[in-house]
Amino acid sequence: MYLNILLLRKLFSTLTLLSLIIGCADTKNKNDVSWHDIARKEMVHNQIVARGIIDTNVINAMLSVERHKFVPEELERLAYNDYPLPIGEEQTISQPYIVALMTEKLTLQNSDKVLEIGTGSGYQAAILSLITQEVYTIEIIPSLAQSAAERFKELGYNNVFVKCGDGFLGWPEAAPFDAVIITCAPPDVPQPLIEQLAEGGRLIVPLGEDFQVLTLYKKADGKLERTDIAPVRFVPMKGIIEEQ
Numbered sequence: 001m002y003l004n005i006l007l008l009r010k011l012f013s014t015l016t017l018l019s020l021i022i023g024c025a026d027t028k029n030k031n032d033v034s035w036h037d038i039a040r041k042e043m044v045h046n047q048i049v050a051r052g053i054i055d056t057n058v059i060n061a062m063l064s065v066e067r068h069k070f071v072p073e074e075l076e077r078l079a080y081n082d083y084p085l086p087i088g089e090e091q092t093i094s095q096p097y098i099v100a101l102m103t104e105k106l107t108l109q110n111s112d113k114v115l116e117i118g119t120g121s122g123y124q125a126a127i128l129s130l131i132t133q134e135v136y137t138i139e140i141i142p143s144l145a146q147s148a149a150e151r152f153k154e155l156g157y158n159n160v161f162v163k164c165g166d167g168f169l170g171w172p173e174a175a176p177f178d179a180v181i182i183t184c185a186p187p188d189v190p191q192p193l194i195e196q197l198a199e200g201g202r203l204i205v206p207l208g209e210d211f212q213v214l215t216l217y218k219k220a221d222g223k224l225e226r227t228d229i230a231p232v233r234f235v236p237m238k239g240i241i242e243e244q
């Protein structure tokens, strides 16, 4: 009898200890702030807001998208730094500020449909997808198109549609687009992309060869109005455009 009571007591104290441990683990998870959450807030504060980005939709999207999940694992620690990073296949994910600047210049509405040329890691498309209704993105390198599509699925970016192909031709089945963003550098804007831009639409592109000028176009009365924004460096656009 005495032994039974002892055993019961032991069992009871073990259970109490266990529930305490589980309780502690729970509390820790709820209050846990990871290094990337801190780094992301700092990135937005020091690189984005400090340089004059004011569109709250852009700021909130940059606060929300987990950039470290869009870079190769070995570069995760550098994901929130103030520069572009390699993503394989000799391509790069753009500097966070340039992503924010290009997005802001597109003056996006919730109901907009956007076309991106140059999916790369998918980071820019993920930012756009939090601000607009639908994002169509085209990538010419099959392995990048595939890994970006998997990433969108895994992270729940369900309003992003990926196609592997030459972005020169655009996505006629889904046109017209309220905004077009080209994240590789062509010497001139491909004609099909101008045609697929809606009336009142905006198109942003790094224009040029070795060095480029970030250029914004607005379509008004069927014509394009051009504004030069800043000197930039992007990887060149490949494919059909090289033959022209």
Ligand code: SAH
Residues within 6 Å of the ligand: 091, 092, 093, 094, 117, 118, 119, 120, 121, 122, 123, 124, 125, 138, 139, 140, 141, 144, 165, 166, 167, 168, 183, 184, 235, 236, 237, 238, 239, 240
């Ligand atoms: N927006 C990307 C970065 C783009 S890097 C991101 O957020 O990570 C430029 C990308 O454009 C590269 O992945 C490159 O393969 C792609 N590209 C180059 N020429 C292209 C073309 N003609 N059509 C579609 N994608 C192209």
